[in-house]
Structures are given as C-alpha cells and as structure tokens.
Amino acid sequence: MSNTAKRPVIFSGIQPSGDLTLGHIAGALRNWVALQHDYDCYFCVVDLHAITVRQQPAKLRRWTLDCAAMYLAAGIEPTSATIFVQSHVPAHAELAWVLSTFTGFGEASRMTQFKEKSEQHAQNVNVGLFAYPILMAADILLYQTDLVPVGEDQKQHLELTRDLAQRFNNAYSPTFTVPEPYIPRYGARLMSLQDPRKKMSKSDPNHNATIFLVDDNDAIRRKIQRAVTDSGTTIEYDPERRPGISNLVEMYHLATDEPIEAIVERFRDASYAAFKAAVADALVAYIEPVRTRFLEIRADEGHLASLLVAGAERAARVAERTLRKVYRKVGFWSPKD
Ligand code: TYM
Numbered sequence: 001m002s003n004t005a006k007r008p009v010i011f012s013g014i015q016p017s018g019d020l021t022l023g024h025i026a027g028a029l030r031n032w033v034a035l036q037h038d039y040d041c042y043f044c045v046v047d048l049h050a051i052t053v054r055q056q057p058a059k060l061r062r063w064t065l066d067c068a069a070m071y072l073a074a075g076i077e078p079t080s081a082t083i084f085v086q087s088h089v090p091a092h093a094e095l096a097w098v099l100s101t102f103t104g105f106g107e108a109s110r111m112t113q114f115k116e117k118s119e120q121h122a123q124n125v126n127v128g129l130f131a132y133p134i135l136m137a138a139d140i141l142l143y144q145t146d147l148v149p150v151g152e153d154q155k156q157h158l159e160l161t162r163d164l165a166q167r168f169n170n171a172y173s174p175t176f177t178v179p180e181p182y183i184p185r186y187g188a189r190l191m192s193l194q195d196p197r198k199k200m201s202k203s204d205p206n207h208n209a210t211i212f213l214v215d216d217n218d219a220i221r222r223k224i225q226r227a228v229t230d231s232g233t234t235i236e237y238d239p240e241r242r243p244g245i246s247n248l249v250e251m252y253h254l255a256t257d258e259p260i261e262a263i264v265e266r267f268r269d270a271s272y273a274a275f276k277a278a279v280a281d282a283l284v285a286y287i288e289p290v291r292t293r294f295l296e297i298r299a300d301e302g303h304l305a306s307l308l309v310a311g312a313e314r315a316a317r318v319a320e321r322t323l324r325k326v327y328r329k330v331g332f333w334s335p336k337d
Contacts, residue, residue: 027151
C-alpha cells in the first residue's frame, strides 16, 4: 500500500493498573503487532480508565511507562503506530461527556464488566466506573476507527460504542465511523491457572493464577506446573468440558503458532506432567525475549518520554478534528465557526 493512500484505522488500549500478563498478549498485543502495517494505528495507555479503581499515584505513574514500554517490547513499531497516554489528549474526556448525554442509564447498567467490578470493589462503586464504557467509546470514535482488536471481555463495550456512533450519526449527520471489533479465535479469553472458569487477570490476588510478562523463567515454569487441570487423562481442546487443559493447549498454540489440532494430535496420550513441561518450555521461549526487550526499553526513560510526547501531539491533532465536528453539530457556539 502506498504511503499516501489513506489506510483504515485501528485503535486499542490497555489500562496501566498493574503488570501486563500473557492475557494482554493473547487478546490484544499480538494482534496489534500482526495488523500494524496494514492500518493507521493508535495504541493508547488508558490511564483515565485506570483511576475508576483507586490507584496509588506512584504506581500508576510507573505502570503507565511500563505499559508503553511493553507495547514496544511486544513488537509495536513507533514509526508505524502512534503510542500515547490517554490523559495527554484532553479530547477523550471531552467527547466522553458529550456521549454520556446520548447513553441511557439502563443501557449503561447492563454492562457486565460494571456489574463484576462493582462486586469486586464494593467499597468504591463510583460514577466513573459506571461511565467507563462511554469513555472507551470516546477513545475509539475520536480517531474514526475501523477496527478494534480486543479480547472477549470487551465485546459488549464495543457494541455500546457502535450503538452510540449510530445514534449520533442518525441524530445529526454522519460524524463517526462505526467500528468493528477484532476478537481472535484463540486467546480471546485466557483463563486463570488456578481457576480455569475465571479470566486470567493482572489483579488476581493469587499470583500463581497469572503469568506476568515480567515473570522470570523459573516463575513461569512453576506456575504452569502448578496449574489446576481437570480430572481427565488425555490432552484435549474442549474449553467447555475441559477448561483447565484447554487453556494450556491455547497457551501452547499462542507461543508456537502450531495449529490446535496438531498440538492435540501430538500430545493426546502424553501425561499431564509431560504436556505441562512442554507448555512451560514454549512459554519461556516466547516470553523471555519480550521481557529482555522490555527491560532495555524501560531503562531509557528519556527515549520513552519523547516518544510519548510526540505520540500525544499526533493523536491530539486527529482527535481535535473529530471533537470540533461534534461540538459544532450539537450546537456549541465557537468564534471559529
Ligand atoms: P484491559 O486493560 O482490561 O485489557 C487490555 C486488553 O487485553 C485483553 N485481555 C485479555 N485477553 C485475553 N485473555 C485475558 N485473560 C485478557 N485480559 C485482558 C482485553 O480484552 C483488552 O483487549 N476497557 C479496556 C481498555 C480500553 C480500550 C479502549 C480497549 C479503554 N479504551 C478502547 C480498546 C479500545 C480494558 O479495560 O482492557
């Protein structure tokens, strides 16, 4: 594709609310990397979203830089994608306000992630947590996004984003591109190693449940060895009936790209211990180079900072254009009109 042709747009983001996990690679980062050359990409560190749960300021600052560094370590090229921090581009919060006036209270109440998070953080069910998907819609719509590569858990938020875009376009005139989700066939929902009915999460209090991308090789091996499996004896891929072993099969697939069917065929009669050892080897080979690059990138904070400043400037120019259009359409007076 020539450089002058307008490429379709990708937007996606990750919350800097902890160390990133294998789940973030599986559901998001690996697909961002695969798609980055065919799209005009915006990859955001969504710090505004992170404060819907109480954060320690020093940790939030550290995780923000960690998160951006992990984008690069996973293979995002800053020459082809725009990497930036959400709070550096005020248009996100501004558009979210406008979109909140187009969102029904009932429709926001139906978001399953809100219901789950309000149970997990019962002592702090704040209005920001409730409005979170509207901010996410603003993130996406500001860039006239065509495609949003995310894990399964974000599907409902994408549906709300599409509804809001269509609602606004119908109320005024075409303003927003209506985005499509991109949810991978495998790895869209990696499960906890300790309870394969639960999603793998960076905030799981049991650290054995989660593979962090900064885990050293011994920790990766130990966590896989201790992974909870089911009572069967064969290696199969059947996430409904055999969630534990299927999760490990999926991880092996992610780390090696070997087709699921071939993995199952090859390991069908292997013992659980032998298969776990193979999964651990594959994950170590996959994660070790990412961790090494991460540590290198993270060591040069000046470089990371200048990249994020440039990214925010580029993003703000595009975002401003959409925001101005929206402000004009809803009837905000401006001396520039
Ligand atoms: P967050 O920060 O929880 O997760 C970031 C991305 O990683 C995916 N993911 C997983 N995929 C598979 N298995 C897992 N165990 C797993 N854990 C996390 C998530 O699905 C997500 O794609 N609301 C978003 C952040 C966001 C955003 C956006 C995303 C804000 N604005 C605009 C896309 C577009 C979130 O909380 O993701």
